[in-house]
Amino acid sequence: MKKTIYALFTGLLLCLGMSHIVKADEYLRIGMEAAYAPFNWTQEDDSNGAVKIDGTNQYANGYDVQIAKKVAEGLGKKPLIVKTSWNGLIPALTSGKIDMIIAGMSPTAERKKEVAFSNSYYTSEPVMLVRKDGNYANATSLDDFKDAKVTSQQGVYLYSLISQLKGAKQETAMGDFAQMRQALESGVIDAYVSERPEALTAESANSKFKMIQFKKGFEVGEEDATIAIGMKKGDTRIDQVNVALAKISSEDQVKLMDDMIKKQPASSDASDDEQTFFSQMMKILKDNGPQFLRGTGMTLLISMTGTIAGLIIGLLIGVFRTAPTSKNKALATLQKFFGWFLNVYIEIFRGTPMIVQSMVIFYGSAQAFNISLDRTWAAIFIVSINTGAYMSEIVRGGILAVDTGQFEAATALGMTHGQTMRKVVLPQVVRNILPATGNEFVINIKDTSVLNVISVVELYFTGNTVATQNYQYFPTFTIIAVIYFILTFTITRILRYIERRLDSDTYTTGANQMQVKEVK
Numbered sequence: 001m002k003k004t005i006y007a008l009f010t011g012l013l014l015c016l017g018m019s020h021i022v023k024a025d026e027y028l029r030i031g032m033e034a035a036y037a038p039f040n041w042t043q044e045d046d047s048n049g050a051v052k053i054d055g056t057n058q059y060a061n062g063y064d065v066q067i068a069k070k071v072a073e074g075l076g077k078k079p080l081i082v083k084t085s086w087n088g089l090i091p092a093l094t095s096g097k098i099d100m101i102i103a104g105m106s107p108t109a110e111r112k113k114e115v116a117f118s119n120s121y122y123t124s125e126p127v128m129l130v131r132k133d134g135n136y137a138n139a140t141s142l143d144d145f146k147d148a149k150v151t152s153q154q155g156v157y158l159y160s161l162i163s164q165l166k167g168a169k170q171e172t173a174m175g176d177f178a179q180m181r182q183a184l185e186s187g188v189i190d191a192y193v194s195e196r197p198e199a200l201t202a203e204s205a206n207s208k209f210k211m212i213q214f215k216k217g218f219e220v221g222e223e224d225a226t227i228a229i230g231m232k233k234g235d236t237r238i239d240q241v242n243v244a245l246a247k248i249s250s251e252d253q254v255k256l257m258d259d260m261i262k263k264q265p266a267s268s269d270a271s272d273d274e275q276t277f278f279s280q281m282m283k284i285l286k287d288n289g290p291q292f293l294r295g296t297g298m299t300l301l302i303s304m305t306g307t308i309a310g311l312i313i314g315l316l317i318g319v320f321r322t323a324p325t326s327k328n329k330a331l332a333t334l335q336k337f338f339g340w341f342l343n344v345y346i347e348i349f350r351g352t353p354m355i356v357q358s359m360v361i362f363y364g365s366a367q368a369f370n371i372s373l374d375r376t377w378a379a380i381f382i383v384s385i386n387t388g389a390y391m392s393e394i395v396r397g398g399i400l401a402v403d404t405g406q407f408e409a410a411t412a413l414g415m416t417h418g419q420t421m422r423k424v425v426l427p428q429v430v431r432n433i434l435p436a437t438g439n440e441f442v443i444n445i446k447d448t449s450v451l452n453v454i455s456v457v458e459l460y461f462t463g464n465t466v467a468t469q470n471y472q473y474f475p476t477f478t479i480i481a482v483i484y485f486i487l488t489f490t491i492t493r494i495l496r497y498i499e500r501r502l503d504s505d506t507y508t509t510g511a512n513q514m515q516v517k518e519v520k
Contacts, residue, residue: 027080028072031098034060034083035468036177037264038197038257039104042465044290048263053081055375056294056457063260064102067121071229074244075237086155086176088453090114091359093232095366101230106157107223118229118241122253125196126161126220128212129184136190139212142166148190153177157224158193164218178464182473197257201264205471265469280475288466295462296483302458303444305380310387311437317342318395319421349389355450358382362454379456387440394436398429431502438495442488459483
């Protein structure tokens with residue numbers, strides 16, 4: 001069993017070692033969601049001038065990507081896309097993980113406090129997206145949305161415009177447009193506020209949607225309607241960026257946007273409505289199988305490595321916290337201080353969400369201490385120390401469950417605390433905590449979904465990207481759910497098998513082996 005664990009751990013480390021390392025001075029790192037067509041999207045090849053996504057075999061394209069290429073050319077660098085969830089973009093910029101944000105971001109007064117913005121590279125026009133068969137399909141003015149359940153994306157100016165819809169019910173803001181499209185199609189909301197290019201894309205890709213433009217539309221401030229490039233405050237390259245943007249006229253912007261709308265992966269397919277649910281799933285799997293496979297591999301890599309490392313951390317802490325107090329005053333004081341430190345660590349990591357820990361560790365370490373972590377290694381580290389906090393308590397409970405007579409017997413035989421733990425206690429503890437360890441493994445598989453805030457393209461982030469491209473949310477997320485279930489069910493079965501092997505008559509603990517040797 002030890003050999004198997006070592007082999008798996010070594011293989012995981014080799015996989016990490018083969019990851020691509022980007023030279024910061026050669027590339028211009030551009031942050032975007034790569035899931036907001038026609039501004040930005042993800043594709044499998046470099047067709048139509050797509051740009052490589054860092055750390056993956058995929059490419060990004062769209063209006064933002066083409067702007068990024070022109071800006072990178074003006075700076076004498078190669079563009080490289082860093083795929084990050086919307087909420088992670090500004091932390092990624094301020095911590096130095098990316099050089100620029102080109103993701104349809106408006107230079108609002110709040111954002112200007114943290115980010116420096118370039119001149120405009122596009123002007124936004126807010127519109128509404130509704131269902132064709134809904135109660136608001138014939139709306140012609142802002143006053144026609146009385147009692148409508150309306151939302152928009154969290155953290156963007158579009159959400160604040162809902163207050164201009166008289167009598168509308170402002171629903172909670174959602175994380176991205178994929179969630180809003182799904183909510184609209186399922187009837188959870190009646191409409192959402194969007195931008196014209198995104199609404200055109202949604203309307204053309206899903207026959208159930210309808211875009212509504214108003215002759216007298218929303219009152220929008222200039223800073224809200226403007227879309228600009230976000231840069232770190234004090235970045236001296238902002239003048240060069242503005243020079244590059246000045247070469248793109250208003251006519252060129254419109255032409256480029258129209259071209260990207262035509263080239264985006266989402267397309268209307270009348271046959272989709274005639275397909276069965278199962279056939280839709282099979283088609284999605286066939287078209288996007290490699291993406292799902294890579295996302296699943298990343299999820300499994302992080303969760304498996306993190307669980308193994310967390311178990312080791314938990315065992316070490318468990319052994320330390322049950323050790324007797326040293327008779328030496330200096331060592332006893334040090335032991336007490338370290339025990340206090342461990343208590344703080346355990347309480348913090350058990351008492352805060354993993355998504356918050358991810359933001360603080362990945363971005364905070366870079367911003368506060370100028371420590372740049374590889375995102376995959378950072379993800380493994382985060383999952384490991386989070387799991388270690390929980391496993392330390394599980395191990396402590398397992399140790400306390402061992403009969404005190406065994407400790408006394410070991411002491412009577414002249415065994416040290418370390419020998420007692422290694423030969424008598426831990427073999428029993430490992431067996432007893434195996435179900436809890438399996439539970440932590442299952443939790444880690446699911447919790448990796450929050451790591452997209454630090455640009456980790458795991459299973460959920462991958463599936464969400466696919467859904468934004470094909471607009472078939474229910475079949476796509478059903479596939480994701482099935483994959484998660486297969487992973488967790490398989491892990492559970494494997495651990496149950498190991499439990500049965502440990503319970504068999506052929507298994508002996510280190511304590512039993514020691515006793516047999518003493519009798520001989």
